[in-house]
Amino acid sequence: MTLRTYCWLALAFALGTGTTESAPVPPAEAWVFVQTEKGKWAIRVDGGAPKQVEAEPPVRPNDPKLVHLPDVKPVGVHAWEIENGKRVLYHEDVPETRGPGKKFEGWRSRLIVADAKGQNPKALITGLPRISEYTVTADGKAVVCVAEKGGKWGVYRVPFDGAEPTRLSRTDSTGPLGFQLLKDGRVAYFAVTGEHVEPLAIRGQVVGTTSTSVGTVVLTDGKTEKVLIKETRAGLPEFTADGSKMATVGTTDKGATVVVVTDLKTDKAEEFPVSAFHRGWKCQFGRLRFRPDGNALLVTFSLGSVVVRDNGPLPGDEAVQHFGVIWLGGRKPRTALFEIEQPRKENGHFPDIQWFEWTGRPAPKD
Incomplete structure (x- = not known):
């Protein structure tokens, strides 16, 4: 799994260990785990009428364990166990990159390996962004991460x-790269090559500007590379674990927002617009997540903290408390929309989805 530090570490502790059983999901049944600020639920999306039940995050047997090392100076750290718990992995700030006159984007960290209790720390690599992510390889002998060396990110x-x-x-990047380690050891990554700036409008009124990184999507085995997308502002696509499919958000010539799912073996692409889920919505897609078998894709709907419906009164568009499923294994209809039944936020707005993923059937409550 991808190990995300700071904000993701906090999320991991907030989610807890979970009690969802890890047995395979029956072929005719599929569930999605969803968390918002109002609760955590499992929602059935196939195999019968939709059903929503309270649930804990799914437990994956191969996930590394997150531990707290209170004795690591100066304030203790959270670390991931590696090598069957014999050692731990964490990162720490590089002090000389911080301080008066230093920009936040210039802060760097280094990756540390240490004994199980945090003793005998040793730096493995320096130059990671302050908010870092790293993925342990399938053999458990290394980690894949992003770092800057000589002014170039890789x-x-x-x-x-x-x-x-x-x-x-x-392919060099001018900023931190997004990446995904596939199960066969290949890496898909997004190399930043520039920046796109455009006006930010809310309800038709320009209130400022927004910038988006422009870059190239590449697939590599460490020796040879294949460019999958020459130029995009959508960041790193979502890939199946075997690298056979990718999904990204795009825009049609008429300005419609679509999810594009591409079969990387045949280069055949399919487009799924927001209107395929709800004809009345004018919003953006948010996160994407393939089902482990690659035969379905989860999508959320979002536009940050901005009210996403062009017309209509507050509290804004209810799209943010929905998620959709795109079926890719021959099932019809191809798309389905699911609403999370939950209280509204204290200010009356709809709570949006903070985290979601495919899961197994939730364990029954005692």
Whole structure:
């Protein structure tokens, strides 16, 4: 899994360990775990009438364990167990990159490996962004992460034995890269090449500007690379674990927002607009998440904290408390929309989805 630090570490502790059973989901039944600020639920999306029940996050047997090391100076850290708990992995700020006159985007951190209790720390690589993410390889002997060296950002494989890190990416990036490690060891990444700035309008009135990174999406085995998308503002697409499909958000010539699902073996692409889920909505897609078998895709609807409906009174568009499913395994209809039954926020607005993923059938309550 991807190990995300700081904000994601806090989320991990907030989610807890969970009690959802890890047995395979029956072929005719599928569930989605959803968390908002109002609660945590499992919602059935296939195999019968939709059903929503309170649930804890799914437990995946291969997930590393997150532990707290209170004795690590200066204030203790949260770390991930590696090598069957014999050692831990965490990152710490590089002090000389912080302080008066230093910009936030210039802050850097280093990746540390240490004994199980945090003793004998050793830096594996320096130059990570302050808010970092890293993924342990399938053999458990290394981590894949993003770092800056000589003013250029790249994706690196960093062995736990202290050997020299290996740069996997060949395309330089002007900023931190988004990446996904596939189960066969290949890496898909988004190399930043520029910036797009445009006006920010709310209800037809320009209130400022917004900037988006422009970049290239590349697939690499560490030796050769294949450009999947030459230029995009959508960031890193979502990939199936085997790298056979990718999904990204795009815009048609007529300005409609669509999810584009591409079969990377045939290069065949399908487009699914917001209107395929609800004809009255004018909003953006949010997060995307493939089902583990690659035969379905979860989508959320969002436009940050901005009211997403062009017309209509507050509290704004109820789209943010819905999610959709795109069926890719031959099932019809191809799309389905699901609403989360929950109280509204204290100010009357609809709570949006903070986290969601495919899960198994929730364990019954005692």
